[in-house]
Amino acid sequence: MFLHNLKYDFLQNIRARSLMLWLILFPIILGTFFKLAFAGIYESTTVFSAVPVAVVENGSNQIFREVMAQISEGDDALFETEYTDEETALKMLEERKISGIIYVDEKLSMAVAPDDTGSSAESIRRTIIKSFVEQYNAQQSIIVDTALHSPAKLPDVISMMSESSECNENVPLTNGNPDNMLSYFYNLVAMVALLGSNLGLSIAISSQGNLSDIGARKCCSPTNKLVSIISSMVSCIAVQTVCIIISVSFLAFVLKVDFGSKLPMVYLAGSVGGMAGVSFGFAVGSIGRMGLGAKSAVTTAFSLICCFFSGLMIGNMKAIVDNYAPWFNEINPAAVISDSLYCLNFYDDYTRFTQKIVTMLIMTVIFTAIGFFLTRRRKYASL
Amino acid sequence: MADTIVKIENLVKRYKDLIALDHLDLEIKQGEVFGLLGPNGSGKSTTINCLLSLLAFDKGNIEIFGKKMTPDNYEAKRNIGIIMQNVAVFDELTVIENIDYFCGLYIKDKEERRKCVQDAISFTELHDFTKFYPKKLSGGLLRRLNIACGIAHKPKLIILDEPTVAVDPQSRNKILEGIQKLNEDGATIIYTSHYMEEVEQICTRIAIMDKGRKIAEGTKDELKKMIKNTETVSVEISAVPDDILEKIGTLPHVYSACFIGGKLEVKCSGGKHNLIRILNVLQESDLHFGRVFSELPTLNDVFLEITGKALRDSD
Ligand SMILES: Nc1ncnc2c1ncn2[C@@H]1O[C@H](COP(=O)(O)OP(=O)(O)OP(=O)(O)O)[C@@H](O)[C@H]1O
Ligand SMILES: [Mg+2]
Numbered sequence: 001m002f003l004h005n006l007k008y009d010f011l012q013n014i015r016a017r018s019l020m021l022w023l024i025l026f027p028i029i030l031g032t033f034f035k036l037a038f039a040g041i042y043e044s045t046t047v048f049s050a051v052p053v054a055v056v057e058n059g060s061n062q063i064f065r066e067v068m069a070q071i072s073e074g075d076d077a078l079f080e081t082e083y084t085d086e087e088t089a090l091k092m093l094e095e096r097k098i099s100g101i102i103y104v105d106e107k108l109s110m111a112v113a114p115d116d117t118g119s120s121a122e123s124i125r126r127t128i129i130k131s132f133v134e135q136y137n138a139q140q141s142i143i144v145d146t147a148l149h150s151p152a153k154l155p156d157v158i159s160m161m162s163e164s165s166e167c168n169e170n171v172p173l174t175n176g177n178p179d180n181m182l183s184y185f186y187n188l189v190a191m192v193a194l195l196g197s198n199l200g201l202s203i204a205i206s207s208q209g210n211l212s213d214i215g216a217r218k219c220c221s222p223t224n225k226l227v228s229i230i231s232s233m234v235s236c237i238a239v240q241t242v243c244i245i246i247s248v249s250f251l252a253f254v255l256k257v258d259f260g261s262k263l264p265m266v267y268l269a270g271s272v273g274g275m276a277g278v279s280f281g282f283a284v285g286s287i288g289r290m291g292l293g294a295k296s297a298v299t300t301a302f303s304l305i306c307c308f309f310s311g312l313m314i315g316n317m318k319a320i321v322d323n324y325a326p327w328f329n330e331i332n333p334a335a336v337i338s339d340s341l342y343c344l345n346f347y348d349d350y351t352r353f354t355q356k357i358v359t360m361l362i363m364t365v366i367f368t369a370i371g372f373f374l375t376r377r378r379k380y381a382s383l
Numbered sequence: 384m385a386d387t388i389v390k391i392e393n394l395v396k397r398y399k400d401l402i403a404l405d406h407l408d409l410e411i412k413q414g415e416v417f418g419l420l421g422p423n424g425s426g427k428s429t430t431i432n433c434l435l436s437l438l439a440f441d442k443g444n445i446e447i448f449g450k451k452m453t454p455d456n457y458e459a460k461r462n463i464g465i466i467m468q469n470v471a472v473f474d475e476l477t478v479i480e481n482i483d484y485f486c487g488l489y490i491k492d493k494e495e496r497r498k499c500v501q502d503a504i505s506f507t508e509l510h511d512f513t514k515f516y517p518k519k520l521s522g523g524l525l526r527r528l529n530i531a532c533g534i535a536h537k538p539k540l541i542i543l544d545e546p547t548v549a550v551d552p553q554s555r556n557k558i559l560e561g562i563q564k565l566n567e568d569g570a571t572i573i574y575t576s577h578y579m580e581e582v583e584q585i586c587t588r589i590a591i592m593d594k595g596r597k598i599a600e601g602t603k604d605e606l607k608k609m610i611k612n613t614e615t616v617s618v619e620i621s622a623v624p625d626d627i628l629e630k631i632g633t634l635p636h637v638y639s640a641c642f643i644g645g646k647l648e649v650k651c652s653g654g655k656h657n658l659i660r661i662l663n664v665l666q667e668s669d670l671h672f673g674r675v676f677s678e679l680p681t682l683n684d685v686f687l688e689i690t691g692k693a694l695r696d697s698d
Contacts, residue, residue: 001487001488001491004484004487005487008473008480008483008484008487011475011476011480012473012475012476013475015476212471213467213471214471214472214473216432216437217465217467217471217485217532217533218488219437220435220437220460220463220465221485221488221489222457222460222461222489223489228488378454379436379437379439379454380438380439381438382398382438383432383437383438
């Protein structure tokens with residue numbers, strides 16, 4: 001019975017061409033548009049200057065200090081370093097006196113301010129810090145080795161490293177691809193995820209006797225409603241996941257958007273976001289007696305508004321929201337999805353990322369529960 | 384005495400101030416083609432929806448196959464086939480997929496289902512269209528698909544809510560014949576319509592509804608016997624002077640004579656030679672007339688006499 005339902009739910013979703021096209025074409029067109037619009041903007045405008053950072057040490061690490069001193073001198077200094085304690089560093093970061101904090105422990109780690117300034121120069125600085133930390137961690141053993149056994153060669157190793165660190169930067173720079181542009185692409189993924197709500201709408205509408213004739217017919221059959229709702233849900237989420245995978249792949253491989261090194265996690269975040277989107281549609285679909293057209297307008301408008309506040313149209317919108325109503329960024333599904341992608345790229349550990357994923361899952365559960373609660377009824381006061 | 388399949392007692396359904404069903408009682412027996420006849424808005428669909436436990440009602444009792452009907456009465460639901468007033472099929476599925484989908488909600492076994500689907504296709508003569516999407520079907524074919532989806536699982540009780548709305552006469556006849564065939568094969572049928580001709584043609588028993596009330600019930604002959612009208616004579620004629628009209632009105636057995644729109648209409652109750660007497664009067668007065676009809680009472684006359692208004696405004 002379940003498989004029977006699932007088979008036909010899939011067929012329906014796959015054949016509802018306009019919806020699928022919308023979910024796939026939308027990111028492709030808008031993504032390409034972003035790419036074209038941003039290409040070349042930064043090619044010649046960004047003058048490279050030293051990045052202000054604070055260093056917070058856990059114990060003294062002579063080798064690191066030496067490396068830091070090396071790359072912070074001369075006109076092509078990479079960093080403008082200040083050694084301080086964590087509290088001061090965080091304060092400086094908040095006041096935007098520095099672009100990031102480097103924590104020195106066994107390994108290096110870093111912190112940057114939330115991506116809300118929308119300034120391209122700031123984003124480049126962040127990327128430089130990030131890439132330096134990565135480089136250092138990757139080559140730590142070589143550096144330590146050199147320092148211990150042939151200290152004379154240390155400057156060479158360091159200059160090699162700082163060069164490759166800059167080099168790393170130069171590639172995206174000349175491609176006009178600094179990472180603040182990324183936030184537009186993050187939001188694009190969020191948009192696709194939320195537009196999945198249009199898929200979810202049909203679940204509710206076609207299983208409610210008072211919303212559609214097909215719903216009435218289903219209600220008259222001896223098949224338990226739960227079976228058909230769950231199968232519709234599964235098929236919608238599967239279709240939505242495929243759309244997300246196509247979109248992200250297009251962005252990552254065709255447009256060469258740099259989602260960082262954890263691409264599988266990007267797919268994961270997008271898919272979980274898509275689940276939230278589908279279940280949101282399911283919930284809206286089951287509320288009230290409006291028809292498919294009206295509800296579809298509601299979900300589409302809602303998706304757009306969420307993405308607007310999370311910066312799909314205006315890059316620093318999220319920062320503005322953060323100023324006036326920071327809680328909104330925590331519950332705005334678009335902001336949560338795009339933040340999860342941001343965290344993936346800019347934080348080494350998964351704490352924040354996991355937190356965002358959990359938020360999305362909670363949203364999914366809440367929306368699905370609303371949908372189930374309102375749809376499980378089979379007798380209506382009016383048809 | 385055949386088994387009672389459906390029993391509706393004292394059913395009341397209100398929409399705010401409007402009473403859609405007003406203490407309705409119905410009893411439908413095994414093997415009947417039961418007609419629910421009534422003008423638009425008389426409560427036919429409301430009755431059906433209450434019967435199916437789709438619609439909550441304010442008062443009353445409904446039993447199907449001898450058991451109280453509830454949304455969880457899956458046993459009853461398994462044996463009911465429903466063809467709603469509006470076509471309810473998936474646009475994204477082909478004819479055969481639609482039938483298979485709905486049939487699958489009732490029948491799990493694949494082999495059995497395949498056979499049922501094939502039978503439904505032959506029954507509705509949709510062989511040539513199995514791979515079509517509903518959007519590509521004509522109105523009549525779409526109605527047939529709608530019916531196929533409702534009856535594929537071979538239900539014992541088939542409920543059809545105005546299945547022939549917006550269907551051309553030829554397709555309509557096909558549908559009506561099909562319904563009779565289903566009945567011959569053993570199904571009990573509930574058929575709602577505001578077309579009295581259809582109901583007269585196929586129904587073995589008829590309930591006439593108006594404003595949520597059952598105003599008459601019986602076979603068509605029983606219904607026609609309930610009223611005084613036995614014959615309506617109409618004569619196409621250009622004009623009838625008032626005195627002649629009055630004279631016709633006083634003829635034996637005539638209880639109403641009127642002239643509207645180029646037509647003299649005389650209603651008679653009993654008597655054998657009403658037509659000749661009327662024509663005689665016209666001839667004596669030297670009036671020329673065109674075509675002449677003598678009609679037995681229709682269900683419309685039944686409705687008209689009981690409610691004082693026509694079943695439907697001549698459409
Ligand atoms: N959801 C509703 N809310 C308010 N009134 C309703 C609703 N549904 C039906 N009605 C009213 O209930 C009455 C009965 O409607 P119903 O649909 O049962 O009529 P019907 O006999 O099936 O007519 P038709 O031949 O047009 O299908 C009508 O007066 C209608 O306006
Ligand atoms: Mg109706």
